[in-house]
Amino acid sequence: MTIAWYGHLKHRNAPLITAIVVSWMIAFLEYCFQVPANRIGYGEFTAFQLKIIQETITLCVFVVFAWLYLGETIKWNYAVSFLFLMGAVTFAFWGKL
Numbered sequence: 001m002t003i004a005w006y007g008h009l010k011h012r013n014a015p016l017i018t019a020i021v022v023s024w025m026i027a028f029l030e031y032c033f034q035v036p037a038n039r040i041g042y043g044e045f046t047a048f049q050l051k052i053i054q055e056t057i058t059l060c061v062f063v064v065f066a067w068l069y070l071g072e073t074i075k076w077n078y079a080v081s082f083l084f085l086m087g088a089v090t091f092a093f094w095g096k097l
Helices: 002-011 016-041 047-068 076-092
Strands: none
Touching: 002 016, 002 047, 016 047, 047 076
């Protein structure tokens, strides 16, 4: 989803309709994997835990994407925020680990 949602930012001269169609094509492919993963994982994990896993993976991928593809730098406050989010993830799985 990171590429679908943010990949077009590097190509702002492309028509908006092109960005939308390409983004939806990319998102559809990801949903083809995400829906079965949630079906398989539900029961082992709660719906809340599945969403937390999904958002954590998305955030990790986005950090690398923004740094390498968009050329943005990671500021200290982003790093601290990321650490707090990882603490929240740990807390959400506290009884599961």
